[in-house]
Amino acid sequence: MGAQDGPTLITSVQRAFRLLEAVGSHVNGAPAKQLARETDLPLATAYHLLRTLVHDGYLRKLDDGGFVLGDKVQTLNDTGRGQTTLSRVRPTLAALRDELATAAYLTFYEEGEIRVAEIVDSPRTPRVDLWVGFEDAGHATALGKSVLRELDEDARNDYLSRHALADLTPRTITSTPVLLRQIDASPVAPAVTDLEEYSLGTVCVAVPVYRGATLGSLGVSLPADRLSRIEEIRARLIPTASRVTRSLSLTI
Known part of the structure; x- marks a missing residue:
C-alpha cells in the first residue's frame, strides 16, 4: 500500500496531537466543527479522532457537545x-x-x-x-x-x-x-x-x-x-x- 492510499500512522498521530493542542486552547471546551476548522482537518476525520481520544481518556465530551482535556492528560502532566x-x-x-x-x-x-x-x-x-x-x-x-x-x-x-x-x-x-x-x-x-x-x-x-x-x-x-x-x-x-x-x- 502506497502513502497515497491513506494516512500513515504518523499522520494520524500528528493529527491527534493537533486536536489535543486545539482543545487545550479552549478552557470551556470547543465543538468538533470548530476544532476541525482550527486544525484544517476534514470533519469526518476530526470526529473519528475525537471519539478515539475520548474513549482513551485523553479528552472528555461535555453535555453541550464540546470537548475538553481528559484526566489522562493531567496524569501525563503530573x-x-x-x-x-x-x-x-x-x-x-x-x-x-x-x-x-x-x-x-x-x-x-x-x-x-x-x-x-x-x-x-x-x-x-x-x-x-x-x-x-x-x-x-x-x-x-x-x-x-x-x-x-x-x-x-x-x-x-x-x-x-x-x-x-x-x-x-x-x-x-x-x-x-x-x-x-x-x-x-x-x-x-x-x-x-x-x-x-x-x-x-x-x-x-x-x-x-x-x-x-x-x-x-x-x-x-x-x-x-x-x-x-x-x-x-x-x-x-x-x-x-x-x-x-x-x-x-x-x-x-
Missing part, C-alpha cells in the same frame, strides 16, 4: 513533572552511591503508602533484592521506619492498622509496641536502621526528606559486615537529605 523533579536529585543520589559505595534509595509517603520513587545502584553497588514490595514492608526497612518515625500519631496508627508486621527474616520486628519504641529511640536519630530485618546479610540506614509537604526518606543499603560504618554513613546522609529536600521543593 508524571512528567514528577520525572523532571526526580531528575534534579539523581546526580546527588549518584554521588552518594559513589562516595559510600552503596545503593541509594528515595521513597515518598503517598496516599497512605510508602513507595519507592528512585533507586540508584551499579554493578559494584547492587540494590537489595526487593522480594517483598516496600508498600508491605515499611516495618522492616529503614526507609519505611524513617517515614513512620516522622508521621504524627494518627497517621502512624492508620498505616500500621492497614499493614501486618510480616515476619520477613528472623530479625524482623513483628510487635507494634516494640517497633514504635525502637523507632522513637533510634540511637542514630534522626536516622533509623534496618539490621537484616528485611533481608539477611543486608543493613540499611535512612533519614527523612520532603518534597514540599510530602514526606519521604533517603537511604542506603550495604552488606551487614560493613555495619561499623553506620555513624559515617549517617553523617553523610543528613546533609545530603537536606540538599535533596531543597531540590525536590524547587518546583513545588
Whole structure:
C-alpha cells in the first residue's frame, strides 16, 4: 500500500496531537466543527479522532457537545513533572552511591503508602533484592521506619492498622509496641536502621526528606559486615537529605 492510499500512522498521530493542542486552547471546551476548522482537518476525520481520544481518556465530551482535556492528560502532566523533579536529585543520589559505595534509595509517603520513587545502584553497588514490595514492608526497612518515625500519631496508627508486621527474616520486628519504641529511640536519630530485618546479610540506614509537604526518606543499603560504618554513613546522609529536600521543593 502506497502513502497515497491513506494516512500513515504518523499522520494520524500528528493529527491527534493537533486536536489535543486545539482543545487545550479552549478552557470551556470547543465543538468538533470548530476544532476541525482550527486544525484544517476534514470533519469526518476530526470526529473519528475525537471519539478515539475520548474513549482513551485523553479528552472528555461535555453535555453541550464540546470537548475538553481528559484526566489522562493531567496524569501525563503530573508524571512528567514528577520525572523532571526526580531528575534534579539523581546526580546527588549518584554521588552518594559513589562516595559510600552503596545503593541509594528515595521513597515518598503517598496516599497512605510508602513507595519507592528512585533507586540508584551499579554493578559494584547492587540494590537489595526487593522480594517483598516496600508498600508491605515499611516495618522492616529503614526507609519505611524513617517515614513512620516522622508521621504524627494518627497517621502512624492508620498505616500500621492497614499493614501486618510480616515476619520477613528472623530479625524482623513483628510487635507494634516494640517497633514504635525502637523507632522513637533510634540511637542514630534522626536516622533509623534496618539490621537484616528485611533481608539477611543486608543493613540499611535512612533519614527523612520532603518534597514540599510530602514526606519521604533517603537511604542506603550495604552488606551487614560493613555495619561499623553506620555513624559515617549517617553523617553523610543528613546533609545530603537536606540538599535533596531543597531540590525536590524547587518546583513545588
